[in-house]
Amino acid sequence: MSTREQTDPGGWHVFHATGQVPGGPPPRLPEPPPWRQFRGGPSQPPPPDGEESALRRLGPGDVIRQLGSDETDIINAALLLRRPLLITGPPGIGKSTLAFLIGRELGLGRVLEWNIVSRTTLRDGLHTYDAMGRAQAIAAWRAGVREAAVAGLDDGADETGSISPAGRQQAPTLGEFVTLGPLGTALLPYDRPRVLLVDELDKSDIDLPNDLLHALENGSYEIPELVRDAAESARVHTSDPGGHAVVHNGRVECKEFPVVVITSNGEREFPAAFRRRCLPLELRPPNREQLLAMVESHLRMRPEGAERLVDDYLHRVRSGGTHSLDQLLNAVQLTTLGGFQAEADGSKLVETLLRDLAKGR
Template sequence: MDTWWLYRGTGIPLDPVERDRRWPAPPPWRSYAGHPPDEPTAPARDDTAARVLGPPGTPRTPDPEEVARVNTALRLRRPLLVGGDPGVGKSALAHRIARELGLGPVLRWPVTGGSTLVEGLYTETAPGTVRLGPLGTALLPRRLPRVVLVDDLDRGGFDLPDELLAVLDDGEFTVPGLLGSGSATVHTCEPGGTAALRDGLVRCRELPVVVATTGGERELPPAFLRACVRLELPPLTREGLAELARSRFPAVDEDVLDPLLDRAGREPASPRQLLDALHLVATGALAAIRERDGEGSAALDTLWSWAAMEGS
């Protein structure tokens, strides 16, 4: 049964040969026919993942519920809807899936109140000149899927989730301005990326891995909720915060980390505030405060206040 767990939640990349051997076939009702002569390739370098997750090989204790839900979504080719408080790692999950499974950099679509489905699919920058959006780029036919992060989906219009679901059900879309044009080259959403379309049709071979995040600003449509595998990420525990801190600052002094964890537990604070405080320590801020104000817990209180997020 260990082979069922393709995603393990450790953050450690899976061997590509092992991944390909174990990659699950889709359900028959989620099989698609896209098959280009030249498969578009994902950029090899992923600077965003390093910024979000830390360097490759950074250890992480997997959460069993997260691992189960992600693997269910992968095998059923269903969107993964991720909720939770700010800072618990909703967006980071998309990057971790992509890193572990070697699926290339995450294609991020940040949703706002004015977002439309079309902007996620493509924009026409000039007559006959098309740039695919994050979702449109992910729907290009590939042997392995790309990961799309639909960030803050609940901030979009009421119909956007159902429109997104319809495109994923179809596995394709058409760029109207390229209808009847024969073969045309379009830009993808990645720097320097291009793809060849015939008659403006984008048709996937593998559905993208869609990770949609929600901050609970409003309830999403029932049909969309039913179609998703849902995951609610809990607030980070003290142990989780300590693991996050050590992953970014492996040389941190426990005499500094422990009291900062105490402060994070006493008041509402995002993991970002803890990391910012530790970065200030690493740059010498704590030593400077102690030199100015003296030793004692007051120095850490000052440092913690400097790292506080506005409005927190």
């Protein structure tokens, strides 16, 4: 252990919740424990930059520390142990934002988002196969070859009437119709971990958490369509815009286990087998100073009247209502515009912006 680690209780941290883009080389994660090492390869190119999405989530300014020391310890433990984070807390508190905070501070590139609904299956997250599209493409290819043969544009046919190999067009490959989902893309062999946001897992079918266990534990999966194909490798689409990857023998295995951020609004409990593979983190509502700092970070200023709206927002939250940070930012943005009179007719609009979401209107 280094001298700094002995004197600084946070010396083992690689994540400090600053949200600042690395000025030089991004922080390097320590080696994973032996039971969380994977051997996927060959290495994929670095992922695209995700700063545009991070700006929408975090704002352009420095991110004000909302996480306490206990929460930061849990996040760093998940990073070092290569375990998923299971984040709980009220809706709109910023659970999903944490994935973008980690990605920006550690320089891990674009966050892969997997938004869960009741119909979501594990296959949706791993890969999709467009069988109908492939059938149509093959039919169109065969029709084109026949037309070329008839028109004599393919160097003609031989004595048996077969189309000459020199004139044949390239047949559609199987990989053109396979697209890796967010989870499948995150498990590709990158040199540095990808960030995967699994948003609102508690809305899923009851079987999905258990179905996730194999992929999260083994860091690998197989694509049955490619396993059955005769080709040893296939170039497939990924979840990154315009992204592609080469899959060998139909099997994908990560090189660095991704940073998996799973959010839940607490609508139901997860199986014990799933929970033991995750590190739990419960986010608490921010206080007045943190809310004002967040407003200033997103709007690049502290508008006149922001304090009053923050106090109104906190009063509503403490009265037992369900509210989102987005509501506060919307109210501050609109009501601090020049010419807006919040005390007059605008009071009804403020009430609408800061309404209790639990009432369903």
